[in-house]
Amino acid sequence: MKEIIVISGKGGTGKTSVTAALAATGPVKVLADCDVDAADLHLILQPEVRRTVDFYAGQLASVDPLLCIGCGSCADHCRFDAVTVAADGKWQIRPEFCEGCAVCLHVCPAQAVTMNDRKCGQWFVSDTRHGVMVHAALGIGQENSGKLVTTVRRESAAMAHKEGAQVLLTDGPPGIGCPVIACMSNADMALLVTEPSVSALHDLERAVQLARHFSLPCACVLNKSDVHRQTADEVRAFCLEHKVPVLAELPYDTAVTQAQLQGRSITETDPDRWRPVFENLWTTMLDMLENPAPRAETHIPVMQRVAG
């Protein structure tokens, strides 16, 4: 079983739309949504939830107001500004800022602080029309998104083995921080969805650097490729220089938004036009996964360019 993660650096380049189109094509697969604090893939795949599991990670401090003597030692020692004084002169924890380090527990002279396991969200195993999907929802204002990503990946990999799926397709989060890092460990390939804009190119460069840091083979989809010709050339030049094969170029198309409004992918709303494009993309990706070593080091020219 091989895992492909779809990431981008910059948000809004079309990760989830590309993932949804790939979900509807290619080999038997299990799907995972690792954008746990703003998950959107379920809006297209409309999963039927089979199993819901509460996700606990880390701890949360709490101050017992009956025991608190109001000395403020906890606030003095907390480096995360997570302790605040209430109207009655007692101290209380601001859960959005507490990292669960337990410094307050150790400094409190009145034993008023307790540490409790923290529910940070939920994860789900669901059925979709394209196969099993594992997804999650981080609780509002909760921490530990990286650990929730790790949980979704572990469970979706187990599911893929159980179902005998050839591929695990993972929709990743934007950025290059903890949830993205959590996505990358032991993945087999990063598919970077980008667009021809100065911001997307800048962010692609950082995402590629991060993937290389984890020795993860990269390939690219240049989405909305006809929006700005000069910047598109700059993206192609960057990919050429850094040996990131551009596996497909897709034009800007209002059909993508229209499909999203219907809760479907473009491979479903206009299969004649889009299915062959994404089946081709799968063929190239599976080939890269089968022969990672030569591909990663040699440049593949743009594999397919779809006209607008």
Next chain:
Amino acid sequence: MHIAIASGKGGTGKTTLAVNLAVHAARSGHPTVLADCDVEEPNAHLFMPGEPVMTLTHSLPVPAVDKAKCLGDSCRKCVEECRFKALTWMKGVMAFSELCHGCGLCMMICPSGAITETTRPVGTVEIRTPQLPVPAGASAGAAALTLVSGRMRISEAMAPPLIREVKQQAHAVSVGTPNGLTFWDSPPGTSCPMISTVENADYSVLVTEPTPFGLHDLRLAVETLHTLGRPFGVVINRDGMGDGRVREYLDRHRIPLLGTVPHSPQAAQAVSSGRLLIDAVDGMTGCFDRLLHTVLRHAHNAAQHGQEKTA
């Protein structure tokens, strides 16, 4: 006045809104600081000419263990108490600084004083003072604009400490400036990086687009700001590209719609090539002028309301 520009979904136009609002505010006479808090993927500088005038490295405190002083196998207190597993026992105490949150607990509880703090760099803060061309026909009296950007080190996982430092540096620039405005350009999402940005804003502007993804992630951002108890309003970017569900949602929940930015190929091209909408697209200066006034009016009202509540 500190105004955060945030969104649940990425790519809705936070940075576009932030850079255009900030430049327009400076041209309108407000001394303005723009803090790019999207330290994982900072983009605001791509829309402003000029190199950094100053670059500072920001570091987190992490433990350094003095093996000579460590009590060893009989103690292991730091290893047992670290909640982040940043200290482990491998024939001695080993520190994994990448996992460290910098809470200082190990140093505090070590009975032999064997732990001191060293640092781990999390990234840099860049300060720029872009000299922007004043458009023809503009009234004189443009004020200064400063851009403070964070840039997280590749492979660093924790963004919040650097975000707080960016805000601190932006504050140092703006403090004591009468009529000054600070914009905080937030990272996407609704977890700790976004919360570290919006937590103490006087007002937050949530940018969305009129699509199902835009609406879904807007709801999450709205819930987050409700949880934090902070005032906010919404701007619909690329208005006209999708449907009316975002507007219906705002009406139903009585959330103020601060303004809209129309969807157009010209706007998409300008943003793609790193140009400001207010300089590249007809009608956008008027659009952002109205938006700035509406945002400031709502922000002042919210500030007043907040003061009444505390009083």
